Amino acid sequence: MTTPDSDGLLPEQLLRLTRRVHRIQKRQLEQRGLGVTPAQSRLLRTLAHYDAPPRMADLAERLEVVPRAVTTLVDGLEASGKVRRVPDPANRRVIRIELTDDGLKALRELHDVRRSAAEEILTPLTDQQREVLGGLLDTLVDGMPPQGRDC
Structure with missing residues (x-):
């Protein structure tokens, strides 16, 4: 039996x-001179999803990388002033990572880079094709067809 694929x-x-998409994002990051690698960009975006500054172990788990990889990323971002290490108020031996004002600014610019990269990819599509693609991507991301999803 053959399948469509x-x-x-x-x-x-x-x-x-x-x-x-990654190549376009990397090119645009370099053109804008943000001084952020794609991996650092991912860490900044992940940091933004926390209500309180996370521990490096939390970041490693969320990013699905070894803690040493997070340490290297944080070192680079801290050197450029985009994040800072802060002691946990409940346990001063625990270090947490928080975004700085420069980090928040970089995050906004990174959002623009991602949108611009997506727009470059989607340019050849008509509005109707974009709508169909959006539905297909939702299905792939959610793992279920539209009729099985809660709207």
């Missing part, structure tokens, strides 16, 4: 698209 083309297309 019996030759395995879809996974390859998805991987190629992901790589293209």
Whole structure:
């Protein structure tokens, strides 16, 4: 029995698209001179999702990387003034990571870079194609078809 993707083309297309998005984002980061790598960008975005400054172990778990990788990223971001290490008020031996004002500014610029990269990718699509793609991506992200989703 053959499937619509019996030759395995879809996974390859998805991987190629992901790589293209990353290349565009990296190029735009370099052009804007933000001094942030894609990995640091991901850490900044992750930090923004916490209500209170997280521990490095929390970041490593959320990013699904080893703690040493987070230490290296934080070191670079701290050197550029985008994050700072702060002692935990309940346990001064615990260090937490928080965004600085420069980090928040960089985060806004990174958001613009991501939107610009997405727009560059989506330019060839019509409004109707974008709508269809959006529905398909929602299904892939949520892992269920639209009719099974709570709206």
